[in-house]
Amino acid sequence: GENVEQHPSTLSVQEGDSAVIKCTYSDSASNYFPWYKQELGKRPQLIIDIRSNVGEKKDQRIAVTLNKTAKHFSLHITETQPEDSAVYFCAARGGYQKVTFGTGTKLQVIP
Amino acid sequence: GAGVSQSPSNKVTEKGKDVELRCDPISGHTALYWYRQSLGQGLEFLIYFQGNSAPDKSGLPSDRFSAERTGGSVSTLTIQRTQQEDSAVYLCASRSLLSYEQYFGPGTRLTVT
Numbered sequence: 498g499e500n501v502e503q504h505p506s507t508l509s510v511q512e513g514d515s516a517v518i519k520c521t522y523s524d525s526a527s528n529y530f531p532w533y534k535q536e537l538g539k540r541p542q543l544i545i546d547i548r549s550n551v552g553e554k555k556d557q558r559i560a561v562t563l564n565k566t567a568k569h570f571s572l573h574i575t576e577t578q579p580e581d582s583a584v585y586f587c588a589a590r591g592g593y594q595k596v597t598f599g600t601g602t603k604l605q606v607i608p
Numbered sequence: 609g610a611g612v613s614q615s616p617s618n619k620v621t622e623k624g625k626d627v628e629l630r631c632d633p634i635s636g637h638t639a640l641y642w643y644r645q646s647l648g649q650g651l652e653f654l655i656y657f658q659g660n661s662a663p664d665k666s667g668l669p670s671d672r673f674s675a676e677r678t679g680g681s682v683s684t685l686t687i688q689r690t691q692q693e694d695s696a697v698y699l700c701a702s703r704s705l706l707s708y709e710q711y712f713g714p715g716t717r718l719t720v721t
Contacts, residue, residue: 498666503650529708539714540699541651548708586650595664596641596710600650 499524499591503599504591510577518602520587521569530563530570530588577606587607612702612713620719621690629685629716633702640683642675647697690720
């Protein structure tokens with residue numbers, strides 16, 4: 498089955514700096530890669546996603562890149578703000594539509 | 609419109625008791641997922657329903673866990689003879705047939721004492 502690894506597990510950045518979270522996956526049939534943000538005590542919410550036919554996608558301060566050959570994808574947050582502090586999960590969806598999540602990255606933005 | 613709802617929001621039960629957790633997906637969403645999130649951990653896939661197809665049960669950790677989806681809508685996750693290691697937040701998510709995005713419910717926090 499699919500295996501998704503996520504690094505780092507914790508990340509602290511100064512406000513205004515960039516944050517990068519990286520994930521790798523194992524199943525070459527995976528075709529959809531969402532990123533979720535989970536604030537303390539709340540449900541995960543989709544912040545950006547990318548499909549396997551696209552190499553990069555941007556939405557304001559957030560961008561995701563995908564390297565299908567290397568089977569890795571990354572989340573980039575620029576100009577970080579305190580409200581970006583949360584746990585971020587990457588995920589990969591395979592051919593059978595099962596979604597496998599990474600173990601999460603706790604991002605702390607220091608004012 | 610209404611999002612995914614789950615009940616109860618919190619459940620405290622004694623070890624050995626059975627519990628039922630309920631998920632109401634977004635109306636019209638044909639896909640429904642159950643996940644388990646232990647404290648400070650990631651989301652562990654449990655089971656996936658898609659329309660009338662046989663569910664993907666590959667994530668259920670033991671035969672004490674089962675789930676049903678009646679009428680293609682509401683789903684119930686049942687844990688029999690609960691153990692302390694079952695303590696976690698159980699999250700439900702639904703998705704429409706033509707979309708990739710999953711919408712999560714608020715979760716049920718299960719505590720087994």
